[in-house]
Amino acid sequence: MTQNLRVVAYAERLDDGHRTSLLAVLRELGRVVDEAGARTPRFEVLTLELVPSAPTSRIRVALRTWSPTTGAGAAVVPAPVYLPGPKLLILDVDSTLIRQEVIELLAAHAGREAEVAAVTDAAMRGELDFAQSLHQRVLALRGLPVSVIDDVVDRIELSVGAERLVSAYHRAGHPVGVVSGGFSQVLDPLAARLRLTFAVANELEIADGRLTGRVSGAVVDRRTKERVLRESAARAAVPLAATVAVGDGANDLDMLAAAGLGVAFNAKPAVRAAAGAALDLPDLDVVRHLSDV
Structure with missing residues (x-):
């Protein structure tokens, strides 16, 4: 059984545009089954749990394309880590x-x-x-x-x-x-x-x-x-x-x-x-x- 992955986006400020564009990218790569956000005085985090339908390497490539266009960082986190x-x-x-x-x-x-x-x-x-x-x-x-x-x-x-x-x-x-x-x-x-x-x-x-x-x-x-x-x-x-x-x-x-x-x-x-x-x-x-x- 394929383990879920987490996709974590982070920036000083995240808005609805970041979320919408990230979900659009992930829609081609799997199914988002959970979502959570966190805010500190210095940065914001958006965490999405993904049932992947594509290899992790392909998801990472997609996120590396997404990040420069949005000014936010993003990472794929394997299940054992979280x-x-x-x-x-x-x-x-x-x-x-x-x-x-x-x-x-x-x-x-x-x-x-x-x-x-x-x-x-x-x-x-x-x-x-x-x-x-x-x-x-x-x-x-x-x-x-x-x-x-x-x-x-x-x-x-x-x-x-x-x-x-x-x-x-x-x-x-x-x-x-x-x-x-x-x-x-x-x-x-x-x-x-x-x-x-x-x-x-x-x-x-x-x-x-x-x-x-x-x-x-x-x-x-x-x-x-x-x-x-x-x-x-x-x-x-x-x-x-x-x-x-x-x-x-x-x-x-x-x-x-x-x-x-x-x-x-x-x-x-x-x-x-x-x-x-x-x-x-x-x-x-x-x-x-x-x-x-």
Whole structure:
């Protein structure tokens, strides 16, 4: 028996025109059997339950055509992600859970922020090998005093909606974790603040109170991110189909593909094209409505 799907539309404001045009698109792809709406101070959501008569891939293509013409986003959500049961949320950190790129904040102390930012952008677009690019960027930090880490921790800003999203998952009893190509020395205080279930990141090497320009151990790359997702889901006894992963860069692609729902958050074009949902509305709390938490 074919499982129902949910189609979730979201924008700062949705009106009857959005609903009418979306229903017209879906009429060719299945039968809408339920409808609900939600409103927050920052955005509105329209949720439609669909008995599909077309493949999910075709529905996604239709929604990607609909979105640019209406200014609203839309996502197809598989049943395991929104039905009752255990779930897991895993997020990238830089430019996803937080607004900044940590390595650029660190590089600013060495006067090399622009140089490092250019390499970061290329890596996130998938133009450079992530591990090699990370080693190149971390080298720019060599000689900085370890005190710069505390300065960066104090400057971290969570993305809009991040705390609401994490809190909602916690209240529902679901684990929430992060896996980052950034650095544990910066991430660990944030993970403690948000009471995250797990946090995985690179570790900056430190000697004599200064950064050496190297990382300790293997780099957290796209393969590591996928592995952490799979292992964390197994450890929490959450079916992989009921996991939600959120990220923005090329090093998130494997994790997004493996999750039950991969969400590209204000992401690079290649990531948007590959993800199950593309969220351009700059509020992570929308993810809560995708997974019905």
